[in-house]
Amino acid sequence: MTSTRRMHLGAFMRPASIHTGAWRYPGAYPDANFNFVHLRDFARRLEAAKFDAFFMADHLAVLNMPTPALMRSHTVTSFEPFTLLSALAGATERIGLIATASTTFDAPYHVARRFASLDHLSGGRAGWNIVTTANPDAALNFGFDSQMDHDARYAHAREFYDVVTGLWDSFADDAFVRDVASGIYVDPEKMHVLNHKGPHLAVRGPLNIARPVQGWPVIVQAGSSESGRQFAAEHAEVIFAAEGSLEKGQRFYADIRARMRRIGRAPEGLKVLPAAFVVVGDSLADARRKRAHLDSLVHYDSGIGSLNAALDYDVSGFDPDGPLPEIPPTNASKSQRDRMVDLARAQNLTIRQLAERAGSYAGLAFVGTPQSIADEMAAWLDADACDGFNIMFPWLPGGLDDFVDRVVPELQRRGLFRTEYEGHTLREHLGLARPANRFFPAG
Amino acid sequence: MTSTRRMHLGAFMRPASIHTGAWRYPGAYPDANFNFVHLRDFARRLEAAKFDAFFMADHLAVLNMPTPALMRSHTVTSFEPFTLLSALAGATERIGLIATASTTFDAPYHVARRFASLDHLSGGRAGWNIVTTANPDAALNFGFDSQMDHDARYAHAREFYDVVTGLWDSFADDAFVRDVASGIYVDPEKMHVLNHKGPHLAVRGPLNIARPVQGWPVIVQAGSSESGRQFAAEHAEVIFAAEGSLEKGQRFYADIRARMRRIGRAPEGLKVLPAAFVVVGDSLADARRKRAHLDSLVHYDSGIGSLNAALDYDVSGFDPDGPLPEIPPTNASKSQRDRMVDLARAQNLTIRQLAERAGSYAGLAFVGTPQSIADEMAAWLDADACDGFNIMFPWLPGGLDDFVDRVVPELQRRGLFRTEYEGHTLREHLGLARPANRFFPAG
Helix, strand or coil: CCCCCCEEEEEEEECCCCCCCHCCCCCCCCCCCCCCHHHHHHCCCCCCCCCCCEEECCCCCCCCCHHHHCCCCCHCCCCCCCHHHHHHHHHCCCEEEEEEEEEECCCCHHHHHHHHHHHHCCCCEEEEEEEEECCHHHHHHHCCCCCCCHHHHHHHHHHHHHHHHHHHHEEEECCCEEEEECCCCCCHHCCCCCCCCCCCEECCCCCCCCCCCCCCCEEEEEECCHHHHHHHHHHEEEEEEEECCHHHHHHHHHHHHHHHCCCCHHHCCEEEEEEEEEEECHHHHHHHHHHHHHHCCCCHHHHHHHHHHHHHHCCCCCCCEEECCCCCCCCHHHHHHHHHHHHHHHCCEEEHHHHHHHCCCCCEEEEECCCCCCHHHHHHHHHCCCCCCECCCCCCCCCHHHHHHHHHHHHHHHCCCCCCCCCHHHHHHHCCCCCCCCCCCCC | CCCCCEEEEEEEEECCCCCCCCHHCCCCCCCCCCCHHHHEEEEEHHCCCCCEEEEEEECCCCCCHHHHHCCHHHHHHHCCHHHHHHHHHHHCCCCCEEEHHHHHHHHHHHHHHHHHHHHCCCCCEEEEECCCCCHHHHHCCCCCCCCCCCHHHHHHHHHHHHHHHHHHHHHHCCCCCEECCCEECCCCHEEEEEEECCCCCEEEECCCCCCCCCCCCEEEEECHHHHHHHHHHHCEEEECCCCCCCHHHHHHHHHHHHHHHHCCHHHHHHHHEEEEEEEECHHHHHHHHHHHHHHHHHHHHHHHHHHEEEEHHCCCCCCCCCCCCCCCCCCCCHHHHHHHHHHHHHCCEEEEHHHHHHCCCCCCCCECCCHHHHHHHHHHHHCCCCCCEECCCCCCHHHHHHHHHHHHHHHHCCCCCCCCCCCCCCHHHHHHCCCCCCCCCCC
């Protein structure tokens, strides 16, 4: 391997891992969704391994599953991201903290303010994973009868993003003079009243908190649709990608880079970090055995529940041992649905087989030894298919320990990953510039 | 003093104290609004002194002040309560954490979820200060042209409270069985779908987090209007009262107790904790000198700004050395306005004199020696004017240190305040029962 680039690593976390069977794996913590001590421990282990960020997944509803799947799902309860990451900010020193927040079901003033506050509390370690919230059940929890359609959500998200970033720029970086002798606390010439009145939002401002330490928290985005890719190319600084193969990863990476070139945006400003599910073993056979054991802990009822959720379409009425029917386009997340449909077609899977994958993890997985996993990760980096990864651990804490104790040192030995943090902020970890203030370009 | 009751103590906090001149006091931290380390230090000192709670004041806008006042105000920037208190949860073990959240400008699903999460993260130490947000500037930050009127805000608040508490009861306390062997994580019979459809709100539920450790976080309320008092008598567990004299405190206390009796509510379920601004000195003269010095750090422009904000009426066009004009009723907080008007009438103050008080602190203040302050506090308790206090420190950290190092030991010596926490949750500190689940009374 001769990569000259280093990779960036985020940890994509749910309290008990994203795998449906994770909480049942030997040594896992079935109470991690309730016990902050475990989460603090995970974050500290990731920080010791010099991860760029702890990335908190989120939903705004109990996921709609039939009862037999629901009763087996540890996703039913979870800490809320702002509160969890703020608590972790107080328990860590350097690792980035990425929270998911919805542009559809929250107010831009709250979102701007909470991220600014998290950024100040953490010394510049906050990131905002912008989601438009595909889940129609979320709409019902926020006073709507149904979810906005996909394009309307993105139009709204663009305006929301403009307002939030405008609110972050309410004060010049040097606005707060705090001169005890004269009694002047803030220079009023360095405060901007946004006065935003757009098609979807009206927000006066200013924000009642100083500009974030990072200028703006890091902007993270995961959409894979046409609207999502274009939004990412224009505004994202990290893409949480979901391509399932190196070739698809390369095409996605090239597409994003081309979109950036077309609008004159420099490539350094955006890091593409695909999700990767990593199972480490002493041998390839050992790793596969671990994964098979983990997958065996997923009940069929859970698998079909996960599949229906991913497809946003109920296939439980079809023959489990027959092929996947045509899945109509829906209003839900396109990337998840396409991944399932592609997998079924590519490998000629029955509904039952596909449900087993859905209840496990159907996306990109590196299953092998520390060496083989490092080889695969390096190959993605060399092939310009990514700038690093968002690692999903198969169970917690064991799967996390396997990665940080065995894969990270192998990556470090090859010069592919840092051995010490060089900066203090998440922007510095990711090599991202601090954005200028749009209202006070000099400050 | 022969009180047999003990008092409860909350610390009513802004990062640089509630006093306009506090950040300029010798030894104060002018950067406390930016520096979490100071806030963590304050919380730990309060915990060492066995305070019941750290209570975070909040606003949803930069307060509307003319520029000369604005530029001198440290309130322009502050940490956001959920993020700050979550960070403090990770840095403390026992002290309660009370966050202010608005029923007018937030979604009940978010509010229920964030408090539940804070309660789980902190091991049962969360409290919700319910505010309806009188400040009309806040409305402009949330897409509204003007603020709802007072009674409409309270009607909305009642429905909001019903939804939030209903969402907290989404799961029975024993719903999460987490049986690794069978793979059953949650008992679906112990999950309740709220399906709320009311005049103001439509929220399906269930909440996607387990029932809070305390059942419900402690309900705190501060309204002094007719609607506010009645709401408090029905639902509050702590009242943040604002009566300026012992006699008024007694009348307020008796009124709340009478309202509780009329609806059959036991008095133990609600603690009345008036705000008290405390300045400690070696002698009465020393304490008065300290306060005078602190007040001298408030510029007249700040004073008139604070007065206008409290009155929700601009009096800067009137003769500063003339009397306060008639103040028309407005849509804003009644308690603040009445306190100012009463003070002006009672002491025959000019606008200038009243502005000096407004820019300082115009409410109940105990200024004296540790002994005289303990005497006054005990007198309130003995006279059934309160169950304790929400202490406002004149500056930070010095004013806080004076209280915890000198007044608290005096209260403890007299048996008026705990010397050790007996419980772990905020409810236990306050002697409040854990509420039954309305949908699962047995669980």
